[in-house]
Amino acid sequence: MRIEEKIAPTQSIESDLRTVSIFNNCDNNFLSTLAANAQYQSHNKGKILFLHDDNAERFYIVKSGWVKLFRETLDGVQAVVDILNTGHIFGETALFENDTYPYSAEAVEPIEIISLQLSDLKAEIERNSQLSLSMLQSMAQQRRQQDKEIEHRSIQNASQRIGCFLLRLVNQRQEGPITIHLPYDKTLVASRLGMQPETFSRALAKLREKTGIRVKGATIEMESLTQLSQYSCAACSSEFPCTDLK
Amino acid sequence: MRIEEKIAPTQSIESDLRTVSIFNNCDNNFLSTLAANAQYQSHNKGKILFLHDDNAERFYIVKSGWVKLFRETLDGVQAVVDILNTGHIFGETALFENDTYPYSAEAVEPIEIISLQLSDLKAEIERNSQLSLSMLQSMAQQRRQQDKEIEHRSIQNASQRIGCFLLRLVNQRQEGPITIHLPYDKTLVASRLGMQPETFSRALAKLREKTGIRVKGATIEMESLTQLSQYSCAACSSEFPCTDLK
DNA sequence: CGAGGGTTTGAAGTGCATCAAATAGTGTGG
DNA sequence: CCACACTATTTGATGCACTTCAAACCCTCG
Numbered sequence: 001m002r003i004e005e006k007i008a009p010t011q012s013i014e015s016d017l018r019t020v021s022i023f024n025n026c027d028n029n030f031l032s033t034l035a036a037n038a039q040y041q042s043h044n045k046g047k048i049l050f051l052h053d054d055n056a057e058r059f060y061i062v063k064s065g066w067v068k069l070f071r072e073t074l075d076g077v078q079a080v081v082d083i084l085n086t087g088h089i090f091g092e093t094a095l096f097e098n099d100t101y102p103y104s105a106e107a108v109e110p111i112e113i114i115s116l117q118l119s120d121l122k123a124e125i126e127r128n129s130q131l132s133l134s135m136l137q138s139m140a141q142q143r144r145q146q147d148k149e150i151e152h153r154s155i156q157n158a159s160q161r162i163g164c165f166l167l168r169l170v171n172q173r174q175e176g177p178i179t180i181h182l183p184y185d186k187t188l189v190a191s192r193l194g195m196q197p198e199t200f201s202r203a204l205a206k207l208r209e210k211t212g213i214r215v216k217g218a219t220i221e222m223e224s225l226t227q228l229s230q231y232s233c234a235a236c237s238s239e240f241p242c243t244d245l246k
Numbered sequence: 247m248r249i250e251e252k253i254a255p256t257q258s259i260e261s262d263l264r265t266v267s268i269f270n271n272c273d274n275n276f277l278s279t280l281a282a283n284a285q286y287q288s289h290n291k292g293k294i295l296f297l298h299d300d301n302a303e304r305f306y307i308v309k310s311g312w313v314k315l316f317r318e319t320l321d322g323v324q325a326v327v328d329i330l331n332t333g334h335i336f337g338e339t340a341l342f343e344n345d346t347y348p349y350s351a352e353a354v355e356p357i358e359i360i361s362l363q364l365s366d367l368k369a370e371i372e373r374n375s376q377l378s379l380s381m382l383q384s385m386a387q388q389r390r391q392q393d394k395e396i397e398h399r400s401i402q403n404a405s406q407r408i409g410c411f412l413l414r415l416v417n418q419r420q421e422g423p424i425t426i427h428l429p430y431d432k433t434l435v436a437s438r439l440g441m442q443p444e445t446f447s448r449a450l451a452k453l454r455e456k457t458g459i460r461v462k463g464a465t466i467e468m469e470s471l472t473q474l475s476q477y478s479c480a481a482c483s484s485e486f487p488c489t490d491l492k
Numbered sequence: 493c494g495a496g497g498g499t500t501t502g503a504a505g506t507g508c509a510t511c512a513a514a515t516a517g518t519g520t521g522g
Numbered sequence: 523c524c525a526c527a528c529t530a531t532t533t534g535a536t537g538c539a540c541t542t543c544a545a546a547c548c549c550t551c552g
Contacts, residue, residue: 052483071397071483079397079483096386102393125382129375136371136378139385140342146392147348151317151325153399154440157507186531194400199508201532217517217531237298237317237325403539433498445540447500463499463549493552500547507540515532522525 013038013114020061020087022134030124030131037117042110049091049105049113056094056101058115062086065111066184069103080191083108083184092135095122108188148238153194156235158203159210161193163232166213166220172241178225182218207231256281259360266307266333268380276370276377283363288356295337295351295359302340302347304361308332311357312430315349326437329354329430338381341368354434394484399440402481404449405456407439409478412459412466418487424471428464453477 014035017023023031040063043049049060052071060067066085072078081103084090094101095118125132152161169180182189190200204215211227213220222228229240236242260281263269269277286309289295295306298317306313312331318324327349330336340347341364371378398407415426428435436446450461457473459466468474475486482488 071393073401073481073483075480077401077481079400081393081396093386093389096383097390102390125379126375129372129378132375132378132382133372136382136385137342139382139389140339143339143385143389143392144343144348146389146396147317147327150327150392150396150399150440153396154325155319155323194396196509197531198510198533202508205532234321235319235323237319431498442541443499444501444542448540451500495552496550498547498549500545502545503543505540505542508538510537511535513532513534515530517530518528520525520527522523 011035013040016061016063016114020089022089022131022138025130025134026124026128030120030128034116034120034124037120039115040112041115042112043107045107045109047107047111049107050101052102052104053100056091056097056099057118059089059091059094059118059121060105060116061114062088062090063112063114065113066108066188067111067113068106068108068188070106071103078191080194083188083192085183092118092121094118095125108184148236151237156232158193158195158199159207160232160235161195162189162200162203162207163211163228164236165189165193167225167229167232167242170225172225172229172243174225176224178222180220182220186218256284259284259286262307262309262360266335268335268377268384271376271380272370272374276366276374280362280366280370283366285361286358287361288358289353291353291355293353293357295353296347298348298350299346302337302343302345303364305335305337305340305364305367306351306362307360308334308336309358309360312354312434313357313359314352314354314434316352317349324437326440329434329438331429338364338367340364341371354430394482397483402478404439404441404445405453406478406481407441408435408446408449408453409457409474410482411435411439413471413475413478413488416471418471418475418489420471422470424468426466428466432464 014031017031017034017038049067050056062084064086066083067088067090068083069081069090070078071081090105091101099118125135152164156164166180169183170178186200186204187197190197193200195203207213207228208215211222211231213222213228233240233242256278260277263277263280263284295313296302308330310332312329313334313336314329315327315336316324317327328336336351337347345364371381398410402410412426415429416424432446432450433443436443439446441449453459453474454461457468457477459468459474479486479488
């Protein structure tokens with residue numbers, strides 16, 4: 001669990017940054033500055049990147065692997081806020097929270113991330129209205145995503161939530177036979193969906209009976225998305241080919 | 247259930263706008279324009295202001311009364327997103343959703359609202375980076391609020407959620423005897439907290455036993471907040487005097 | 493006073509959590 | 523390539539929390 005900071009050409013960081021959607025319209029000057037104060041980091045599974053309420057000076061972009069964002073109570077019960085992979089940004093909202101992180105972050109497998117300086121971002125947001133618009137856009141999208149999350153947890157049952165999760169892993173307009181690989185541990189998927197591992201296991205079995213999907217370990221196959229979407233999307237306010245934009 | 251649009255001096259609308267936090271740093275020019283294209287509206291209980299996915303040209307500010315934001319499935323099961331009162335803004339996020347509303351809105355009692363033009367807001371956001379910063383700030387705050395909401399629904403039981411709701415109705419640093427009035431119907435509070443009315447009733451009774459609060463209709467009294475916070479905040483990741491900022 | 497909505501209470505059912513234990517799967521060193 | 527250790531996953535049994543359906547109660551307001 002040691003931090004390894006690779007000294008990489010900032011050139012490379014800069015091109016990585018360019019792939020992040022909120023930086024799309026940013027100019028080279030800013031990205032160079034950002035890159036100059038950035039590093040690549042590699043961490044092992046289980047590494048805590050920061051804790052809820054920690055003082056925040058940096059934010060991060062996932063280059064590879066999965067990162068879990070969560071909050072927990074004094075007695076250790078935890079609620080998973082989100083689980084992110086490549087291209088996703090986290091810790092940046094500390095800017096709006098008196099420079100403290102609103103959640104904790106942990107590597108759930110070996111990861112590579114880019115560590116960036118919050119103050120650089122802050123300065124640019126104030127200067128470049130295009131950037132603040134991009135952030136506003138992405139923030140709004142996340143809010144709507146959370147609305148759906150709350151809705152799902154109150155309206156859908158465990159099996160339907162799993163079905164919905166699977167649907168989000170594929171291109172929903174795809175037709176014909178489909179193969180899905182769970183992106184991380186079933187236990188983690190369970191916590192992401194707000195249920196216990198045992199419940200996940202049983203609910204997946206039920207989903208199998210109801211929709212005819214075939215489950216082999218972390219691989220799931222089906223003839224088409226039709227049955228799955230009929231079963232899961234019945235208890236959702238968005239209609240079926242529900243992209244991330246709905 | 248008829249819309250009554252009072253022709254009011256835009257002067258008056260303008261000063262109402264000035265009380266809304268995201269407009270704090272806006273200049274008079276913009277507020278005048280906004281006010282010029284705005285109207286007061288009065289609506290009766292039950293009035294649907296707009297529906298999820300409706301095409302959006304206007305956004306709103308609550309002047310008095312309570313407005314419910316919700317989403318619902320085809321078979322009519324609904325999930326309450328939020329319930330807003332004076333000074334709160336809604337429908338504005340349609341700007342970031344291809345000009346469609348991400349939820350439905352309904353008056354849950356007679357209300358007065360100010361109807362404003364989205365295009366005015368859009369133009370100003372692009373022009374005035376101070377405004378987009380304010381919106382970014384408020385959006386971030388709402389996101390964190392939603393994170394907590396998700397956490398509460400997965401970690402707290404029904405009684406604890408009610409206790410937490412009560413705590414948010416009072417100034418939590420207050421000491422000594424406290425009297426709280428529920429701001430709207432118990433049925434509505436229940437749906438706001440994601441539970442059935444019957445569950446609410448029973449859970450409130452349980453909360454009474456556990457914390458010694460006294461319940462008379464919509465009025466709730468207690469000697470101090472101590473017991474209530476001990477009971478409810480045990481299952482929460484924020485420590486007790488949890489302001490809206492935590 | 494009577495109608496209607498809001499609220500409470502009762503009885504029964506369902507879904508998920510919990511605890512415990514078995515099983516499958518993975519990576520290790522020999 | 524095998525045996526072992528360790529973890530992830532499944533299965534079983536049981537309990538609790540919340541929902542559902544039904545009915546009573548209560549309050550308000552015409």
